[in-house]
Amino acid sequence: xxxxxxxxxxxxxVRMRVTGAGxxxxxxxxxxxxxxxxxTAIPMSAxxxxxxxxxxxxxxxxxxxxxxxxxxxETFSVSRIVIFIKPLASGYPL
Amino acid sequence: MPGIxxxxxxxxxxxxxxxxxxxxxxxxxxxxxxxxTNPVVLNKTQQSQDIGAKVLVALPNSSGIYLDSAIVPTSQxxxxxxFHVPFAQLQVNSLATDGDHSASFRLRVxxxxxxxxxxxxxxxxSSLNTLLATTFGLDYTGTATSLVVLDGLYILGTYTQISTxxxxxNVTHPGQNFQxxxxxxxxxxxxIFDFSTITSVAVGPSITVTAPFPVQSTTEIEFxxxxxxxxxxxxxxxxxxxxxxxWAVVGTLTVFVINTSGLYKIVSGKTHDTLYLDSSxxxxxxxxxxxxxxxxxxxxxx
Numbered sequence: 041x042x043x044x045x046x047x048x049x050x051x052x053x054v055r056m057r058v059t060g061a062g063x064x065x066x067x068x069x070x071x072x073x074x075x076x077x078x079x080t081a082i083p084m085s086a087x088x089x090x091x092x093x094x095x096x097x098x099x100x101x102x103x104x105x106x107x108x109x110x111x112x113x114e115t116f117s118v119s120r121i122v123i124f125i126k127p128l129a130s131g132y133p134l
Numbered sequence: 135m136p137g138i139x140x141x142x143x144x145x146x147x148x149x150x151x152x153x154x155x156x157x158x159x160x161x162x163x164x165x166x167x168x169x170x171t172n173p174v175v176l177n178k179t180q181q182s183q184d185i186g187a188k189v190l191v192a193l194p195n196s197s198g199i200y201l202d203s204a205i206v207p208t209s210q211x212x213x214x215x216x217f218h219v220p221f222a223q224l225q226v227n228s229l230a231t232d233g234d235h236s237a238s239f240r241l242r243v244x245x246x247x248x249x250x251x252x253x254x255x256x257x258x259x260s261s262l263n264t265l266l267a268t269t270f271g272l273d274y275t276g277t278a279t280s281l282v283v284l285d286g287l288y289i290l291g292t293y294t295q296i297s298t299x300x301x302x303x304n305v306t307h308p309g310q311n312f313q314x315x316x317x318x319x320x321x322x323x324x325x326i327f328d329f330s331t332i333t334s335v336a337v338g339p340s341i342t343v344t345a346p347f348p349v350q351s352t353t354e355i356e357f358x359x360x361x362x363x364x365x366x367x368x369x370x371x372x373x374x375x376x377x378x379x380x381w382a383v384v385g386t387l388t389v390f391v392i393n394t395s396g397l398y399k400i401v402s403g404k405t406h407d408t409l410y411l412d413s414s415x416x417x418x419x420x421x422x423x424x425x426x427x428x429x430x431x432x433x434x435x436x
Binding site: 047049051061069071100101102103104105106107108109110111112113114115118121123125 | 426434
């Protein structure tokens with residue numbers, strides 16, 4: 041993984057290998073939860089041959105991916121996560 | 135906000151069955167005409183015999199009340215919160231007699247009779263339910279050639295809305311969460327509301343606690359939370375009193391299960407949590423979701 045040093049990043053997609061039941065909710069979140077973007081939920085099944093790519097349009101100096109379910113009897117098992125990022129600018133001016 | 139309302143007849147009949155009215159046809163048509171407050175001509179189509187003394191009886195339309203100048207009636211369950219009726223009367227817009235001038239009218243509310251020819255009669259209001267259940271009409275006496283013109287026959291009244299703020303407190307465990315079996319007090323610190331005629335308290339959509347209550351006075355009411363699942367419920371009071379008739383939401387009540395052990399048993403493959411509602415009395419359980427299980431990646435870009 042490349043090392044970033046304060047650049048403004050563009051998070052443009054998330055690709056996951058996930059199985060389970062229900063819908064998997066994805067959120068990109070900034071430091072201190074100042075900014076966030078809810079991504080399209082991934083419908084899960086017990087087996088799958090696909091790794092769906094969920095588009096995003098989130099910009100910040102850094103971000104984390106939050107993965108969760110919010111209904112009874114929903115389960116998930118994640119074995120692979122790919123987050124697509126591209127530097128947009130060198131940083132935030134003061 | 136105060137306003138006026140009127141109530142119209144839902145059915146109308148005479149003591150001796152259906153009449154035919156000149157130019158109108160059937161009693162059903164007469165009802166429509168009364169509702170529209172158009173002039174009604176009362177006489178007998180068969181003018182070979184006297185009309186004699188008749189009583190025309192109507193029942194208020196309890197399914198709808200016309201508020202202010204509304205064209206569409208408001209159902210009793212949809213009335214403004216705190217709907218209160220201080221005054222109502224049965225009235226007609228105008229009366230006129232013709233023919234042999236022997237016809238006479240007296241407005242009737244239940245057993246009460248107005249003076250002959252009077253255009254209104256005060257309606258007794260012990261509650262809105264009584265208002266909507268008391269029959270009204272007129273006593274009518276005429277001969278074969280009598281003719282009476284009646285313009286409108288309906289209940290007209292004024293209404294106000296009682297507005298206050300309610301407080302819900304835990305009597306059994308003051309300041310603590312509500313549990314099944316706790317006594318709950320509903321009061322009105324401003325002392326505007328009269329609790330003495332509350333008939334029931336609804337907790338959520340399916341639980342209703344009805345009178346008699348452990349404590350009920352003009353200033354407060356207390357009830358015991360019945361067996362129910364944990365959760366947050368809307369609390370409504372239902373009243374049938376002279377001050378207020380109807381229902382009002384007084385707040386919300388968050389009920390917790392009692393006698394929870396605090397132990398959390400991990401069961402492999404289980405996809406929900408199981409709550410024991412009262413471990414001391416039964417084994418009733420409720421399955422609830424695990425509160426939003428999640429994970430977070432590290433911050434990318436740091």
